[in-house]
Amino acid sequence: MGLVLFPGDDDTGSPDVSWSYTSFGVFRQWLAQAEGFTLDDMDGFGGQRPWSDVSTRLRPLLDHPDDAGPDLTPTQCAAMLPRLQEIGDRRQEASVDPLLQRHIDDVRQLVVVLQLCVEKDVDLLFG
16 A cells, blocks of 8 residues: 555546655655754654744645645645755766665656646645
């Protein structure tokens, strides 16, 4: 069983991005590190650090239940896009780490999905 993030456009041909629950957790930990904090320190992830202490455009994605909770609005998707594009555009400087490359590929897939949500003015669904 896994998690799929997809546009709420009722089009089964629309792009999506998927992970196992474990892989999604590892992906979000990596994104949090890219933002300069440790996800495990945060409220809701075993820590006590409040989200108000962290400044990141990725909060709607990082501070979200795995497969429940509210959908992300097109406005939230649009706000996250520039930072995710920046992360996805990073050069890997001869890195051959397959996990790092997987994270970069996942970010790029997520960017495509978020762009579609913004263009079609539909929510990003977690399922």
